[in-house]
Amino acid sequence: MLCCCFLWQVAAAEEIKSPNGKLTLAFVLQNDGVPTYRLTYKGREVIKTSKLGLELKNAAALTSGFAVAESKQRTFDESWTPVWGEVKTIRNHYNELAVTLTQASTSRTIRVRFRVFDDGLGFRYEFPRQPKLDYFTIKEERTQFALAGDHKAFWLPGDYDTQEYSTVTSKLSEVRGQMKAAVTGNASQTTFSPTGVQTPLMLKSQDGLYINIHEAALIDYSCMHLELDDKNFVLESHLTPDAVGDKGLIQTPAQSPWRTVIVSDRAGDILESKLVLNLNEPTKFKDTSWIKPVKYVGVWWEMITGKSTWSYTNMDNIKLDSVDYKTVKPNGTHGANTAHVKEYIDFAALHGFDAVLVEGWNTGWEDWFGKHKDYVFDFVTPYPDFNVPELQQYAASKNVKMMMHHETSGSVRNYERHLDSAFQFMNKYGYNAVKTGYVGDIVPLGHHHYDQWVNNHYQYVLEKAAEHKIMVNGHEAVRPTGLARTYPNLIGNEAARGTEYESFGGNNADHTTILPFTRLIGGPMDYTPGIFQTKVSALNPSNTSFVHSTLARQLALYVTMYSPLQMAADLPEHYNQHLDAFQFIKDVAVDWDATRVLEAEPGDYITIARKAKGKSSWFIGSTCDENGRTSNIKLDFLDPGKKYVATIYADAKDAHYEKNPQAYAIRKVNVTRKSKLAQYCAPGGGYAISVTEAAR
Ligand code: NOJ
Numbered sequence: 145m146l147c148c149c150f151l152w153q154v155a156a157a158e159e160i161k162s163p164n165g166k167l168t169l170a171f172v173l174q175n176d177g178v179p180t181y182r183l184t185y186k187g188r189e190v191i192k193t194s195k196l197g198l199e200l201k202n203a204a205a206l207t208s209g210f211a212v213a214e215s216k217q218r219t220f221d222e223s224w225t226p227v228w229g230e231v232k233t234i235r236n237h238y239n240e241l242a243v244t245l246t247q248a249s250t251s252r253t254i255r256v257r258f259r260v261f262d263d264g265l266g267f268r269y270e271f272p273r274q275p276k277l278d279y280f281t282i283k284e285e286r287t288q289f290a291l292a293g294d295h296k297a298f299w300l301p302g303d304y305d306t307q308e309y310s311t312v313t314s315k316l317s318e319v320r321g322q323m324k325a326a327v328t329g330n331a332s333q334t335t336f337s338p339t340g341v342q343t344p345l346m347l348k349s350q351d352g353l354y355i356n357i358h359e360a361a362l363i364d365y366s367c368m369h370l371e372l373d374d375k376n377f378v379l380e381s382h383l384t385p386d387a388v389g390d391k392g393l394i395q396t397p398a399q400s401p402w403r404t405v406i407v408s409d410r411a412g413d414i415l416e417s418k419l420v421l422n423l424n425e426p427t428k429f430k431d432t433s434w435i436k437p438v439k440y441v442g443v444w445w446e447m448i449t450g451k452s453t454w455s456y457t458n459m460d461n462i463k464l465d466s467v468d469y470k471t472v473k474p475n476g477t478h479g480a481n482t483a484h485v486k487e488y489i490d491f492a493a494l495h496g497f498d499a500v501l502v503e504g505w506n507t508g509w510e511d512w513f514g515k516h517k518d519y520v521f522d523f524v525t526p527y528p529d530f531n532v533p534e535l536q537q538y539a540a541s542k543n544v545k546m547m548m549h550h551e552t553s554g555s556v557r558n559y560e561r562h563l564d565s566a567f568q569f570m571n572k573y574g575y576n577a578v579k580t581g582y583v584g585d586i587v588p589l590g591h592h593h594y595d596q597w598v599n600n601h602y603q604y605v606l607e608k609a610a611e612h613k614i615m616v617n618g619h620e621a622v623r624p625t626g627l628a629r630t631y632p633n634l635i636g637n638e639a640a641r642g643t644e645y646e647s648f649g650g651n652n653a654d655h656t657t658i659l660p661f662t663r664l665i666g667g668p669m670d671y672t673p674g675i676f677q678t679k680v681s682a683l684n685p686s687n688t689s690f691v692h693s694t695l696a697r698q699l700a701l702y703v704t705m706y707s708p709l710q711m712a713a714d715l716p717e718h719y720n721q722h723l724d725a726f727q728f729i730k731d732v733a734v735d736w737d738a739t740r741v742l743e744a745e746p747g748d749y750i751t752i753a754r755k756a757k758g759k760s761s762w763f764i765g766s767t768c769d770e771n772g773r774t775s776n777i778k779l780d781f782l783d784p785g786k787k788y789v790a791t792i793y794a795d796a797k798d799a800h801y802e803k804n805p806q807a808y809a810i811r812k813v814n815v816t817r818k819s820k821l822a823q824y825c826a827p828g829g830g831y832a833i834s835v836t837e838a839a840r
């Protein structure tokens with residue numbers, strides 16, 4: 145330990161570097177006992193001196209008056225194999241500094257643990273078990289991220305209950321001015337401040353440093369937002385409050401999630417970073433053979449667009465106990481009926497999909513937003529026209545899995561009431577994956593989607609599901625923080641604005657050039673790409689929305705939006721009209737041995753190549769913004785000495801996401817690792833390529 149008592153303003157200071165020496169983390173205890181840290185990358189300031197600490201309810205703050213009791217350093221280096229992922233093995237290599245701090249006036253001790261990787265920093269608070277700090281309530285966490293300037297930011301308004309905003313791209317100094325517009329027309333529920341933003345927050349400095357701030361291993365803690373001091377460009381943690389405004393009930397021993405700062409002067413490094421996963425614990429699951437990446441279709445887009453309905457009747461504001469579905473009049477538009485689901489199963493079987501998701505199969509949808517939502521779903525009672533055993537048998541006979549859907553309508557209480565029987569039902573009828581949903585206000589009322597208590601619910605569902613060997617894809621649940629390393633049955637999350645919004649007014653054309661830099665930093669997203677009929681009016685004449693993407697770019701998303709769970713979201717009849725393009729969705733892998741980010745600039749374009757798990761084939765995807773561009777790539781990642789055939793699915797010259805989205809051209813070319821490609825991408829467009837070894 146380097147003791148700097150001779151410097152008047154500093155009580156103690158210590159530095160560690162990343163394994164490659166490019167990042168330097170300095171911990172400095174100021175002479176009033178305020179813990180601070182600082183981060184540099186190649187000598188450039190990433191995080192200027194920033195304060196650490198927490199304020200407690202009805203107790204002295206843990207923000208000052210500390211002395212360093214102990215400080216320990218170590219180096220860690222391991223490689224681990226994810227159950228599914230973007231790469232075959234992940235290196236977890238960091239230098240660590242753990243500083244134990246004692247507050248003499250209160251006899252309390254906390255520890256700050258820093259890990260410096262080649263791609264960034266993680267740090268967390270640890271609260272050892274001790275007499276003077278056994279139970280406490282967090283009033284607010286006071287972790288600062290002091291930035292070096294007025295960076296360009298890719299941000300979402302801070303909100304305790306939705307992450308489904310369009311991303312705003314602006315300077316930090318413009319956040320306040322743009323907040324109102326960012327919220328207007330979006331599904332805001334509890335926006336809390338004119339400068340509060342969500343994480344993962346993507347930033348770019350004027351001199352070209354890419355910085356991403358998020359959190360890792362969010363367990364038994366409230367989700368972090370960031371409050372911006374837009375004069376000094378200091379971000380500070382703002383935790384999600386519970387129903388009475390508290391921000392966390394802690395019993396020691398305990399720790400906070402990791403606070404993460406990924407940094408590089410190359411944008412692609414942010415996308416390739418595994419820092420958030422590495423800060424999560426290895427899985428404790430002994431058997432993971434039941435966890436499998438999934439490519440699926442579903443009875444879904446037709447309801448999202450308004451062509452058919454989740455509900456079976458047109459009844460309104462019903463009290464479920466008093467309804468006998470067998471005697472009420474059906475509305476004639478119910479999507480999840482046995483005959484129709486069989487068509488999807490046939491389509492899945494014909495084209496080699498693993499599973500069929502069916503939404504609206506169970507009773508209660510008539511009132512899922514209504515007064516009785518605390519009791520509306522029991523997750524085991526099908527509508528009269530949905531025959532569970534018959535469909536189980538039919539799907540099994542075609543080697544297709546049925547995917548369960550549990551919309552909770554935000555009633556955590558009701559879901560927990562039924563969870564055991566719901567999972568038993570799934571086991572009985574052969575369902576091995578569930579899509580959950582939390583639309584609407586949380587019940588118990590007053591709680592928020594991202595507070596500690598509700599985060600504990602998502603965790604409970606995940607662990608219970610694992611006991612039943614069930615994979616989980618949570619919609620409207622808290623944004624992921626790399627927990628899938630520990631709980632690999634978390635194969636998907638929504639937690640951002642997905643394709644569904646293309647039917648609710650649309651996503652910005654640059655949306656998918658941003659999401660991998662923001663939302664996907666925490667884990668895979670169930671984005672539900674693959675919409676070929678981009679005009680929603682083709683399904684529902686009264687819906688004027690359209691998909692802000694060309695058809696070719698819809699293919700690219702299977703590569704650029706990494707997920708072990710990928711949906712072909714459009715209707716079979718639309719795929720049947722473009723079977724040549726559909727071939728890419730059939731072929732593309734959902735699990736990978738290698739990933740290379742070939743080109744990337746947040747908000748502008750992303751081009752990624754991935755090697756299929758256990759195979760020699762590669763898939764490439766490229767997505768660009770509303771301006772269009774020519775992508776220039778080298779195929780130097782291919783094996784030396786091998787010959788390949790590349791099938792290129794590209795925008796036609798006159799393609800345009802709004803005016804001419806379905807104009808595409810498919811061509812085959814012979815390639816080797818020496819090949820280069822200059823490929824045109826239309827406005828809101830992109831391309832997809834499958835590269836397979838040529839027959840000898
Ligand atoms: C919102 C989800 O994101 C969507 O996928 C689902 O279909 C609806 N809720 C209904 O549960």
Ligand code: CA
Pocket residue numbers: 308619620638644
């Ligand atoms: Ca949603």
